[in-house]
Amino acid sequence: MSEGQEQQIASVSSPEPLSAELQEIAGDLTTGGCVRAGRPELLTTPENLLPLLNRLHELPEPYSRLTDLCGVDWGDRVQVVYALCRGYGAEMVLVKVDLPRAQAEVPTVTGLWQLAFWPEREVAEMFGVTFVGHPNCEHLLLPEGFVGYPLLKDYEYDRSNPLLSPDPLREDPDAVLGGPPSEDETGAS
Secondary structure, eight states, rough: HHHHHHEEEEEHOOBBBBOOOHHHGGGGOOOOOETTEEEEEEEOOOHHHHHHHHHHSSSOOOOOOOEEEEEEEEEEEEEEEEEEEEETTSOEEEEEEEGGGGEEEEOOOTOOOOOGHHHHHHHHHHHOEETTTTTTOOHHHOTTTOSOOOOSOOOOOTTSSSGGGOOHHHHHHHHHHHHHHOOHHHTOO
């Protein structure tokens, strides 16, 4: 590995401090923050989420575009991540909220971004996060009656579920595809 590659890896994995501008903007609404891989990250609490997002949304040059909303299972906690962009450029900030797995609740952001409607439903269904105030948190992808949250690392799949039946192509591709090609088919002599 070259010295340049080592420096590049170190810069991606080693968090740097937030800019003074973002520290001032976030103020007392965060519990931490850093810049990782050139992208600012702000960590906040469920109680401070909406005030922080409103503050970022109402800046003279606002972070007005929600480009992604997803969940992450860290084992001891679930995290909801909001990716916000400023204008149409590539300037982005990530806002993260850590939630206890036993009571993963966070307020909905559909009042700020209507497009949060669908990803909030997906995160609710896959990670068990409750988005308080969401207008319709019915199942989106899983059938009614599905038990559990399949993207949590400790979720145990019930193999009797017809939706989780074995995939013959994945489990025994030779049986499905007729076995490996013969020498005649590959042209090998």
